[in-house]
Amino acid sequence: MPLLETRNLTKTFGGLKALDDVTVSVDQGELVSLIGPNGAGKSTLINTITGMLEPTSGEITYAGTDLIGLDPFEIAQLGVGRSFQTASIFPELTVRENIQVAAFATEHGSFTVNFLSRRDSYDAVRDRTDHILETIELEDNAGAVAESLPYGDKRRLEVAIGLATDPDLMFMDEPTAGMSPGETEMTVSLIRELLADWNMTIFLVEHDMDVIFDVSDRIFTLNDGAIIAKGTPDEIKSDPAVREAYLGGEAE
Numbered sequence: 001m002p003l004l005e006t007r008n009l010t011k012t013f014g015g016l017k018a019l020d021d022v023t024v025s026v027d028q029g030e031l032v033s034l035i036g037p038n039g040a041g042k043s044t045l046i047n048t049i050t051g052m053l054e055p056t057s058g059e060i061t062y063a064g065t066d067l068i069g070l071d072p073f074e075i076a077q078l079g080v081g082r083s084f085q086t087a088s089i090f091p092e093l094t095v096r097e098n099i100q101v102a103a104f105a106t107e108h109g110s111f112t113v114n115f116l117s118r119r120d121s122y123d124a125v126r127d128r129t130d131h132i133l134e135t136i137e138l139e140d141n142a143g144a145v146a147e148s149l150p151y152g153d154k155r156r157l158e159v160a161i162g163l164a165t166d167p168d169l170m171f172m173d174e175p176t177a178g179m180s181p182g183e184t185e186m187t188v189s190l191i192r193e194l195l196a197d198w199n200m201t202i203f204l205v206e207h208d209m210d211v212i213f214d215v216s217d218r219i220f221t222l223n224d225g226a227i228i229a230k231g232t233p234d235e236i237k238s239d240p241a242v243r244e245a246y247l248g249g250e251a252e
């Protein structure tokens with residue numbers, strides 16, 4: 001059974017079909033990427049799966065649970081996380097505090113609980129925060145205020161905040177956008193580490209085709225709301241419909 005599955009998912013905005021009969025599945029431990037031109041429906045698909053938008057019709061299941069009608073926080077609690085450019089970094093908190101806030105919120109589902117009295121939870125959050133700091137290689141900057149970080153570190157802090165919510169499946173929205181080649185390389189190794197050592201399943205939206213072809217097990221291509229191709233990087237590279245819609249129709 002796939003970990004995540006959408007069946008015939010459709011989302012309309014007025015007369016516009018932003019998603020048109022989208023059927024995709026993601027297996028445990030896979031890295032799948034979603035590509036497509038601007039306006040293809042990539043954000044709409046992720047927002048629909050993560051509960052930010054309600055689909056017009058179709059089905060979504062995660063680990064056998066029907067996600068339709070669930071609130072975003074309920075979907076997050078099932079193990080679906082997201083690392084987004086718009087992620088909620090608190091600019092005046094330190095790197096460590098930003099991760100802890102997300103981890104505490106997940107431990108208790110709410111900030112209103114008197115979490116400091118719960119010693120075990122506190123220890124668990126501290127250990128998790130240390131593990132994340134080590135993984136994203138921000139240990140040396142743990143005490144730095146988030147807004148003072150260089151761009152690439154800020155983007156990796158967004159991934160760290162996503163990780164702090166303890167997901168099994170993580171959506172990553174353009175994690176390398178705007179990064180230098182060195183920062184992109186660090187992010188690619190981070191993605192590989194999450195797959196290998198954290199047993200994560202990753203759903204990536206990315207415009208950098210080198211990154212996509214490098215890390216993906218499978219790639220879904222959206223165009224005008226519809227999936228026009230699914231396959232391995234090699235299959236996608238040579239798919240005529242993808243070349244036409246997305247890769248400019250040219251041979252490599």
Ligand SMILES: Nc1ncnc2c1ncn2[C@@H]1O[C@H](COP(=O)(O)OP(=O)(O)OP(=O)(O)O)[C@@H](O)[C@H]1O
Pocket residue numbers: 013016018036037038039040041042043044045
């Ligand atoms: N809330 C909304 N109301 C109306 N139309 C919307 C809404 N959200 C998205 N759309 C439209 O749905 C289509 C798909 O948009 P979406 O943002 O999902 O594309 P995308 O592939 O993520 O694009 P990009 O790569 O530019 O982020 C577009 O035509 C967009 O204008």
